[in-house]
Amino acid sequence: MSKNIDEKDILISRISDLYYLSMERNKPEFTSFLNESEISICIEALKDFGITDYCFFGGYENSQRKVLGFFAKEEEYPISIIEYKYRKQDKLTHRQFLGTILSTGLNRNVIGDIVCMEGKSYVFVLENQAEYILSQINRIAKVGVKSRIVTLDNFDYTPTFKYYDYTVASLRLDAVVAAITGLSREKVRTLMLSGNVFKNYIEDTNISDKVSQDDIISIRKYGKFILDDINGLTKKGRQKIKIKQYI
Known part of the structure; x- marks a missing residue:
């Protein structure tokens, strides 16, 4: 069995356990931060289980x-913002922040989004690790x-976008x-059959799948895009679309 299949099975087993633990204790239960692939796996598994009382945040x-x-x-989500x-x-990047935080010995699933701006950045982390991260870091890339x-x-x-027609x-x-x-x-x-394309956060390997306005399309190594508008047909019958890309 491949490593990817093992990790998928472990994740599915884990969310099933968390759901029933939440039911048993009558209180919310949470995973660590999940990437798009993991979110896709969870959505499909929860659908198969018939579980509807959940949310991603x-x-x-x-x-x-x-x-x-x-x-x-x-x-109630155990998320802190640093x-x-x-x-x-000083133009600091996502990569510089991530590398510095991981160098403290933490796992990637402790860290959510990293949003870099001019003169400031925000890092979303699991609440129980926030004080540790604060105590460990006073410099990013010198x-x-x-x-x-x-x-x-x-x-x-x-969020800012680039627009393409x-x-x-x-x-x-x-x-x-x-x-x-x-x-x-x-x-x-x-690219699609290799699991590198996601539609609305769900891995999509269906080559002929249709897209609709406002669908979110994520492509590994290319970025995250939204089908912003469908603008009718050209004289040759081709569909005109407007895409916006998160930057």
Whole structure:
């Protein structure tokens, strides 16, 4: 059995155990932070189990990494936000923050989204590790930083996008992915069958699957996109679409 299958089975077993533990104790139970692949696995497993009393939440709307909670309200999720401030001329990156935090010995699943801005960044972490992270880090990539735990009210963030106009033969997922990536349909097929494309956070290997307006399409190594608008047909009968990409 491959490592990936083992990890998938372990994750499915874990969320099943958490659900029944939540039922038994009559209180919310939570996973650590999950990536898009893990979220997709959980959604499919929960559907198979017939479980509906759950929610994914990453600390703010449209987060990429999320915690799965059973019978929980958003304010109950064990997520803390660490704010880092530094000079505006010091351009720190997601990679630099992640590398520094992981160097303290923590696992990746302790860390949610990392949102970098001008002169400040926000790191979403599991609540029980927040104070430890604060105590361990005062520099990121040789840049001095000031840190504190803040509430969501302090998280002043509006996502920014790049916009692209494409024409596609149809609203099939492979056609839209081909337009976004510039890859041939055959290479897109390989990309999708390898589990690298997600529609609305669910891994999608169905080449002929259809997409609709406002669908979220995530492509590994390319980014996260939204089908923002469907603008009718060209004179040659091709579908006009507008895509926006998170930046």
